[in-house]
Amino acid sequence: MDDLRAQVDRRLREFVERQLHTPGGAEFEPLRTAAADLLSGGKRLRPAFCYWGWRAAGGTDEPGVFTAAASLELLQASALVHDDVMDKSDLRRGMPAAHRRFETLHGKSGWQGSAEQFGEGAAILLGNLLLIWSGEMWRTSGLPPESLAAAQPVHDHMRTELMCGQYLDLLEQAAGENTVESALRVALYKSGKYSVEHPLRLGLVLAAGKLEPWMDELCTAYGTRVGIAFQQRDDILGVFGDPARTGKPAGDDLREGKRTMLVARTLAAASAHQASTVRGLLGDRHLDERGVATLREIIEGTGALRECEDLIGDYLTEALAALEQAPITPEARAALADLAVAATSRRT
Template sequence: MFVETGQAQRREQAPTHPGWAEDVRARVRSHVDDTVRRRCDEHVHSMRGSDFVAGVLADFVGRGKYLRSMFGYLGWRAAAPESPAALQAVSGLELLHAFALLQDDVMDRSLLRRGRPTVHVQLASWHRGQGMSGSPERFGESGAVLLGDLCLVWAEQAMRESGLPRAVLERGWPRYDEMRSELAVGQFADLLNEARRVPTLDEVMDVLRRKSGNYTVRRPLELGAAMAGASPELLAVLGDYGTMVGEAFQMRDDVLGVFGTDATGKTTGDDLAERKATSLVVLARELAGPSTRGALDALLHGCDETDGPVDVVAARLAIESTGARRRLEELIGTRVEGALRLVDGAVADGILGEDVAAVLRAMAVRCADRIS
């Protein structure tokens, strides 16, 4: 049944309202918190360590940036009025994202995520603290994979049980399913890329689009818009906008992975330490002269334990010397400009309202700059 609560009226304000985006984010967060607590009460409570596990999961999902749900809701709002049910439906995208991160971090053996130890690391510490037999690392990894599975299931329940009418949901499922398979296959392709030779920039961009860009911006926008019954023209604009902004988002991620600074202002160079073949590193390799290219190849290929840690400062200088950073900034800029032009065009053509357009413009810049 499609019942809009009293909130619909109370919250009814245009996206141009300065507090709109913050309000959407807060409401998504509250839905996600509520889902995790409720599902844990329902399913996890009888298990040993249930409070600890539920706490870890709730903390993890609570610390997201809520980009995917925001784009999902913007897609909806591009074609339909405010709807608490639609907002609840897209809030499931945060659980889908949690699924992806929980399992990716196990596969990549990452130690930190969202400023805290990764979930598998937290579970391993708990196991160790409880003095259990068996391998804490193994327990942590298996536990995080299973929590990821639960998030994948609960994500879909959030959408199905959102209160949106069945006919509305029917328009969303094919896109939702496509997105989920694309996500898992993208991660699989990523394992293959890491496992082999230095990929070409085209290959990196392809994985980047499928694994991250698409599902951060494009697919959520299309999902929301499709459920709202958007016209093919509007869907096409949002799809193209999503591709551009998603690529800009991921390329910015790659710049930050080499030149980024953490909250204390210290540069991190995480991607270098992990020898990741990101768009920045691969571009640098393609632009480099023979000697710098040799140094970058050594960086990427030396996956042996015996190679010791990467000299992050030297690698950063080598990359900078190729002009790859400047070139990547240009590519990011081109994509943002393209996205903004698309939005302006759609407003001029009368297929997109100025209120939603304003938030799409702000989000394009935010994703490309990552100021907040």
């Protein structure tokens, strides 16, 4: 796995380094640096699911698969940059969010006009570049054209679905019922499918040239479950995570008012008084440590935290059982099992 990470890291560095070298293009340096800095972090989970899907379907190590897998990090980076603009977040991976970075560039340079508007505009464009590059890196990975052609519908579907998931998330914050069911749907579309299921499916189809029934079964029984558990872990980290590890302020999701599965479970189990407290504090931009502590107590006290942890455990168990049934090599089985554990028990 360390080797996979190194392969992915190197390819991302080299790809971004090649971009934006036009004559007199020194002014694009801040875009390239912002992309490179953002891409230097990250858990590389999506490339790993893609790579091990490829190996699970009989693919052997070759340069192209590392490049194709690495391209998924560009898509993720694009989503993060735009997400931070939409949420008006300040931090990402322990560094200023891209729009804040460009806002600071504007301020430091003493430029005219609104620094905030410049920052948001530049971040929207950076996210677009990352989105465009993810497709370009995928297609120019060096894998055979027929493999890429077979996987292209999955690739297109994944990207459209990601945007739809993000839109569902906006709707859920604005108008959602905040039921466990609706929060689960958002989690599945916004994150679960594109973090685990689709990268895995891409790897499988790239290697096999088509989706065999057992692959589809694996993507659902293992991929969907790991994806949902992954997002539940994300929900928990957004409330209880250690800022030194997550790179986000403590309780940031509470301050942003995210309507997660954890919150939905809390509201479902809360007394009238507790529910009213949660509704009053959630989304308060100026929520202090005490407010965070109050919400954490309710989330623990209602049993919602325990429920989420149990669900993660159950999903992981079921996913690993499904993995046992799949006709894949012992090596791929072991790696996908490790990945499932890593994705759902992570602390960053």
